Amino acid sequence: xxxxFVAEPTxxxxxxxxxxxxxxxxxxxxxxGADASNIVDVCINERVFGIRAADVDEHRSSASMLxxxxxxxxxxxxxxxxxxxxxxxxxxxxxKGHVIGTLSLGLDSEVGLLADxxxxxxxxxYRKNGRVCEIIKLAIDPEVKSKAVLASLFHVAxxxxxxxxxxxxxxxxxxPRHRRYYETMLGFQVECESRPNPRVDAxxxxxxxxxxxxxxxxxxxxxxxxxxxxxxxxPYFFSPREExxxxxxxxxxx
Numbered sequence: 687x688x689x690x691f692v693a694e695p696t697x698x699x700x701x702x703x704x705x706x707x708x709x710x711x712x713x714x715x716x717x718x719g720a721d722a723s724n725i726v727d728v729c730i731n732e733r734v735f736g737i738r739a740a741d742v743d744e745h746r747s748s749a750s751m752l753x754x755x756x757x758x759x760x761x762x763x764x765x766x767x768x769x770x771x772x773x774x775x776x777x778x779x780x781x782k783g784h785v786i787g788t789l790s791l792g793l794d795s796e797v798g799l800l801a802d803x804x805x806x807x808x809x810x811x812y813r814k815n816g817r818v819c820e821i822i823k824l825a826i827d828p829e830v831k832s833k834a835v836l837a838s839l840f841h842v843a844x845x846x847x848x849x850x851x852x853x854x855x856x857x858x859x860x861x862p863r864h865r866r867y868y869e870t871m872l873g874f875q876v877e878c879e880s881r882p883n884p885r886v887d888a889x890x891x892x893x894x895x896x897x898x899x900x901x902x903x904x905x906x907x908x909x910x911x912x913x914x915x916x917x918x919x920x921p922y923f924f925s926p927r928e929e930x931x932x933x934x935x936x937x938x939x940x
Contacts (some may be wrong), residue, residue, distance in 0.1 A: 699900075726924070727933050728779075729836050737838050740788070742925050749788040752825050773797070775846050776823070779835050787835050789824040791843045793817070793851055797880050801857050803885065805892040808878040809857060816854030819847050819886070833914075837922035840852040840872065841934065848897040849933050856897065859883065865920065871919040902923040 724853060726734035740746045753880025773795045780788035788854060791908065792799055799820045814816050821843060826836055839912040847853040857877070861867060874893035883890040924932060 690762060705897050714872065724927075725842055725935060726728050726838070728834055734781075735786070735835055735838070736780045736781065736840050738778055740778050745778060745785075748825075749776055749785055749825075752785050752788055752827065774822075774847075775843070777839055777842055779839055787825065787829040787839055789839050789843060790822050791846050792820045792822050793847075793853070794819060799857065800885070801859050804859070804883050804890060805857075805878055806883050808892055812855045817852055818855045818857060819851065819853045821856060821858040827917065833919060833920060833922045836910075837919050837923070839848075840906075840919070841923040841929070844897070844900055844904075845929065845933055850936060854897055856895040856900075858893050858895070860893060862889055862891050865893065866890045870917055873903060873918075 688828060719822075722806075724738045726737050728735045728737065737872055738745070742747045772793075773793045774790050775792040775793070778785045794817055798806070799809065799818065801820050809818060821840075824839075830836075846855070847856055858868065858874065862880045865874075865876060869876070874889060874895045877894040878892040880889040880891050881914060882888075902916070903920040904923055905926060907913075907920040908923035908929065910921045914921035
């Protein structure tokens with residue numbers, strides 16, 4: 687299986703503010719027309735986007751199709767598949783059954799992380815202090831213009847990392863062109879400068895996000911879309927109250 691590291695913010699959304707009407711969240715399909723199997727539904731201007739775990743073949747296939755579409759366009763190959771690794775959690779954002787965004791959370795285990803292939807020496811020191819994980823296979827349909835979709839995927843992945851798997855640090859490998867986006871919008875820090883990545887035959891920078899920092903930003907900014915700017919994605923995260931509901935739902939479904 688070929689895996690990838692490139693997360694493309696330019697594919698994720700425009701630089702314009704989110705549409706008028708702040709996003710709202712409902713748990714488990716409470717919104718009209720929502721899928722009851724969704725983890726959470728995001729309602730933006732009467733459109734409902736469902737966030738769910740891709741835990742059956744049909745959903746994994748849909749996520750793989752979007753990944754291949756976006757990555758092939760960027761020259762990173764078109765043979766990337768979402769598998770059934772128990773240490774990876776794949777999330778999708780869907781609009782009326784059509785997958786418009788996806789990412790996977792890779793949890794550290796005896797086989798390590800994908801990023802270990804290039805950056806193991808940089809990741810190992812953090813294993814001494816807690817469990818680590820990584821964001822991989824991020825792809826967003828270029829027609830999606832709302833920051834809330836990307837923020838929702840990241841927030842649910844963050845909850846899986848912090849609350850369900852007790853991870854202290856989240857790593858992501860990105861193309862050097864996009865490091866500033868993750869530094870500015872999500873508070874990632876550069877852990878290692880550019881190295882060649884043989885998985886996609888392109889350079890990669892290793893970034894690290896601390897779950898403690900994410901928790902602070904969520905408490906301070908999440909749910910405040912009316913105060914959002916181009917310097918942070920955290921205002922588009924679920925509010926602290928909504929976050930509690932999502933955590934409880936994820937714990938209840940295991």
